[in-house]
């Protein structure tokens with residue numbers, strides 16, 4: 001157990017609370033940020049023609065750690081799961097389709113988890129965009145099926161992004 005005097009304890013709690021309050025969701029990608037629009041979305045050096053689609057905000061961190069993603073991101077906030085009553089309308093798919101209309105995007109990398117739900121979500125997005133002319137790829141299955149990005153090691157995840165396949 002860590003012993004802390006009361007003053008230190010209060011300032012520690014205060015710091016935690018202010019960190020929590022300053023974190024919000026980016027207005028574009030829905031990733032976590034302290035800004036209105038995150039540093040990745042507003043970066044002039046990143047490839048804005050390539051969007052990596054993920055289920056959760058924290059997936060951005062896992063993919064950033066691999067150093068293999070030069071593009072930007074879009075968080076869906078989950079995956080299609082009929083058993084839990086989560087249909088495409090509950091996810092940020094509409095926002096994704098709007099971005100595709102408004103931004104000059106050439107490629108989508110679908111990095112949803114290699115689970116039944118993640119695959120169903122990737123399938124839904126790719127069929128919605130069948131005639132759009134946008135190149136769609138899916139992270140390669142170096143990641144074990146049924147696992148999530150969170151549990152893939154950095155090497156495996158990096159390899160899966162490098163060897164992505166047309167969807």
Ligand SMILES: [Zn+2]
Pocket residue numbers: 026027028029030031037038039040041042
């Ligand atoms: Zn963003």
